[in-house]
Amino acid sequence: MSTALGEKIKAIIQANGPISVTDYFSLCLADPEHGYYKTREPFGSSGDFVTAPEVSQLFGEMIGVFIVHAWQRHRTPAGVRLVEIGPGRGTMMADMLRVISRIAPPLFEDMTVHLVETSERLRDIQQEALASYGNKISWHQGFDEVPPGFSLLAANELFDAIPIRQFIKTATGFRERMVGIDADGGLTFGVGVAGIDPGLLPLPANDVLPGTLLEVSPARQSVMLAICDRLKAFGGSAVVIDYGHLVSGYGDTLQAVRMHEYDPPLAHPGEADLTSHVDFQALAQAATSAGVHVNGLLYQGDFLVGLGILDRAAALGRDREAHTRQIIQTAVDRLAGEGEGRMGELFKVLAVSHPAVDLMPFRSVD
Numbered sequence: 001m002s003t004a005l006g007e008k009i010k011a012i013i014q015a016n017g018p019i020s021v022t023d024y025f026s027l028c029l030a031d032p033e034h035g036y037y038k039t040r041e042p043f044g045s046s047g048d049f050v051t052a053p054e055v056s057q058l059f060g061e062m063i064g065v066f067i068v069h070a071w072q073r074h075r076t077p078a079g080v081r082l083v084e085i086g087p088g089r090g091t092m093m094a095d096m097l098r099v100i101s102r103i104a105p106p107l108f109e110d111m112t113v114h115l116v117e118t119s120e121r122l123r124d125i126q127q128e129a130l131a132s133y134g135n136k137i138s139w140h141q142g143f144d145e146v147p148p149g150f151s152l153l154a155a156n157e158l159f160d161a162i163p164i165r166q167f168i169k170t171a172t173g174f175r176e177r178m179v180g181i182d183a184d185g186g187l188t189f190g191v192g193v194a195g196i197d198p199g200l201l202p203l204p205a206n207d208v209l210p211g212t213l214l215e216v217s218p219a220r221q222s223v224m225l226a227i228c229d230r231l232k233a234f235g236g237s238a239v240v241i242d243y244g245h246l247v248s249g250y251g252d253t254l255q256a257v258r259m260h261e262y263d264p265p266l267a268h269p270g271e272a273d274l275t276s277h278v279d280f281q282a283l284a285q286a287a288t289s290a291g292v293h294v295n296g297l298l299y300q301g302d303f304l305v306g307l308g309i310l311d312r313a314a315a316l317g318r319d320r321e322a323h324t325r326q327i328i329q330t331a332v333d334r335l336a337g338e339g340e341g342r343m344g345e346l347f348k349v350l351a352v353s354h355p356a357v358d359l360m361p362f363r364s365v366d
Contacts, residue, residue: 002186005034005270010181018180018190021254022219024266025163025274034270037119037161056331058316060095062307063239066351066359067096067152068104069307070237073357074150077235080111081149085223086158087115089122090129096154097133113137114146143226151236153227159242159283160275162220166254167196169212173205177213179266187266202248213252215276221286228290231354237295240350243343244278246297253277280348293356296363301336301344306361309336 002010009027013019019027029036071080082100084093093115101108113136117123123139130137140146166177174196182188198205200216227238256263258272265274284294298306313332317325336344351359 003034003268003270005031006187006268008034009179009187009269010185013179013181018178018192020192020194021166021177021179022163024179024269025254025276028269028272028274029161029163031270036270036273037122056328056335057095058309058312058328058331059304059335060092061099061312062304062309063092063154063156063241064096064099065103065307066239067154068100068107070152070239070351070353070357070359071104071107073359074235074237074353076107077150078110079149080107081114081146081151081234081236082111083114083116083143083146083151083153085116085143085153085155085227086161087117087122087126088156090115090126092154092156093126093137094129097130111136112147114140116140116143116146118142143223143230146230148234150234151230151238153230153236153238154241155227155238156241157243159217159220159223159240159278160244161273162217162223164215164217164220164254164276166252167214167216169205169208169210169214171210174201174214187269189266202250208250212250214250215253215279217276217279217282220278221282224283224286225290228287228292228352228354231292231352232290235354237351237353237357237359240283240352241300241303241347242278242280243346244280244348246280246348248279248281278348280350283350284352287350287352291354293353295351295353295357295359298349298362299345300347300349301338301342303349303361304336304344 005027009024027035067082087093093113097113113133115126115137117126117139118141167174168177168191170191176192176194178190178192179187180190196214201214231238253276254265255276256265256267256272256274258268263272280297284297287294309332313328317328334342338345351362353359
């Protein structure tokens with residue numbers, strides 16, 4: 001069974017030939033008529049997936065603690081821009097602001113909040129979630145619209161939704177993976193003619209078997225560079241949280257999620273969320289090449305525990321009935337624990353700063 005977007009994509013392929021994975025990815029998420037983020041309510045139990053801030057308020061609170069810590073390390077500048085790119089339902093920002101107002105009133109009073117959101121529907125949900133903060137919060141279509149000034153920036157599950165290119169090892173080297181139409185009229189993966197710069201390969205091409213896939217994402221690099229350019233221009237720190245790997249490598253991580261289940265990536269274009277794992281080594285290298293200090297890379301579990309999530313969970317559960325304490329404990333385990341269904345190992349955290357400051361819980365590197 002095809003989707004409305006599937007038919008549109010087939011028409012494009014019939015007219016112009018196969019399209020790249022990057023173009024397929026972009027159409028699935030952002031097609032103005034049928035794109036997933038234009039037509040769906042992706043988050044939460046009624047959506048297709050649950051993000052960390054929806055699991056527990058503890059997640060956003062810990063990011064709030066980290067933001068205050070970064071502000072202090074930067075010597076408490078005035079005129080702070082607190083920026084979140086891709087703020088989902090506004091849940092994380094609401095939890096961050098509650099903590100910031102409690103533990104750093106001078107920062108809270110003085111700063112302005114900037115949400116970068118392209119979806120009008122999500123923007124409406126965010127405005128409702130953050131209504132009590134009034135005109136402290138501004139919304140922007142693009143990152144470049146955020147006003148100048150010292151910036152503290154958070155991006156949770158932003159990079160996984162930025163399209164990738166895929167290349168496949170063939171007898172004649174790596175060639176770009178394409179999406180075409182098979183003999184039965186369905187969408188299928190194929191091989192194009194574009195090659196890849198050997199300098200981008202994690203291992204020499206001779207060392208990998210035919211059929212091996214490589215993913216690169218120039219679009220992710222450019223978003224990372226835009227963040228770094230802002231930090232260099234105005235000073236500040238950024239924290240990026242996503243699922244992915246700490247070391248660049250080969251492999252196919254393109255995946256679709258539909259109604260909380262994995263779905264073949266070509267099965268329901270426009271009706272499933274399409275993502276891929278984030279290459280954190282590539283993001284860190286982009287930051288280093290931009291001249292920004294990389295504080296480090298951590299597993300999400302180590303990051304949250306290092307910021308005090310266990311103490312905060314204990315405080316939250318104190319004097320509550322056993323059932324409530326169990327809910328809190330389960331949420332902490334899901335956010336910071338290891339293994340199947342838990343986010344502690346799968347999700348990674350990257351922090352960058354300019355000028356260089358030491359940020360907990362990252363180990364200082366001399």
